[in-house]
Amino acid sequence: MRVLRPDDWDEWYGKVQLAFGGVPESAEERALWNDLTEYDRFIGAWDGTECVGTAGAFTFGITVPGGASVRAAGVTMVSVASTHRRRGVLTSMMRRQLDDVRSWGEPLAVLTASEPAIYGRFGYGIATQQLRAEIDTTRVRLSVPDGTDDVRLRLVKPDAPDVRDACEAVYARQVPTRPGMLERRPGWERLPLLDPESDRKGTSPLQCVLARRGDEVVGYARYFNKPDWDAAGPTGAIELRDLEALDPAAYAALWRHLFGIDLTATVKTYNRPLDDAWQHLVSDNRRCDVAPRDSLHVRLVDVGAALEARTYQTPVDVVFEVEDAFCPWNAGRWRLTGDPKGASCARTDDPADLSLSVRELGAAYLGGASLTSLAAAGRVRELRQGALAEVSPAFASVVAPWLPHGF
């Protein structure tokens, strides 16, 4: 196993693609991932001259409760050749990678999983959910707040540099407001604009609508239009890629636009926050067919630094007994004291109040899964009566944590 060299990339990436089914990717997408590769943070396993395992770790800043951006390794492109599976190659790569992440001083590793059953054994917990919805816009009505009519909407070319920059500026203002959001480092602004013709499956090219109040851009939506017809008339769908807005009126104006596009009958979303506000604007939530799914998996690589990096909704003073078989440097007792302003976390010999594995800490870290709910599943144990009721609300987040895009 060794880090990747630029001349390895074609073979290495070819192996990633093969493990995901072997369907060739567009030149546009391939070029993006090539440009985003961080060679000293990407590894491969070789059997002789053949690459049989791949894994990468992007450099990310991720928002945590309280609004700080915390360094995280964005684990990506994990694959093992089908000829070499179930022999421990993944386990060896996870070992190497988590040791590396620790040596880089990054308190968190994060990933989205092809299958959620893979990463729990390595200490990852499911920290955010994403909401899918299929809204019947022929039946569901929107009621919008005051000020919505003051927002002007314009259809624009999504990749025009001024449009791209305006959207990125709106996105950047949103990042600190929601745990789980990623700072978009240079180059990553290309990801939400990816639109290879080969991936369209009957949809239009990517469309973009900008929301303005006066001269200020206050929101945007990017989506595809998929026209369709049956004997009775048009049944097209709007497939939303992303939507960000700086205030409720801009947000409602964008959703009203999506609902009202002629010749369409459905708005489909694949990745929205669990608490997305449109759910409070609709007349009939049963016709919105919402469903949650796991999204970001979080692993605390340095328990002390990670717990210190976020704030807590209510004052908290707790001793955790942490189990961590894969990264034993985290195992043992930690005292966390914190409040909405900050926190400290250090080793202690004091008796523990709650016992749990690092996986549950990962699930609760961004305020997604509640410790109370994990305790009801038997995955958090209360060793001092009353500790759960004190600590669980402290870990909550004001807004649902959410990862806006994969990687």
Ligand SMILES: CC(=O)SCCNC(=O)CCNC(=O)[C@H](O)C(C)(C)COP(=O)(O)OP(=O)(O)OC[C@H]1O[C@@H](n2cnc3c(N)ncnc32)[C@H](O)[C@@H]1OP(=O)(O)O
């Ligand atoms: C962040 C990302 O990139 S997610 C993408 C993950 N990659 C893919 O899904 C591509 C297709 N799949 C693969 O490439 C491989 O099958 C991998 C990477 C999932 C697994 O690689 P392997 O080298 O076979 O895993 P390894 O032999 O180390 O298995 C370790 C353990 O995980 C288990 N495991 C491996 N894959 C899976 C799975 N898909 N679901 C459930 N358990 C799994 C193994 O059974 C083994 O369990 P054990 O220790 O109890 O025996």
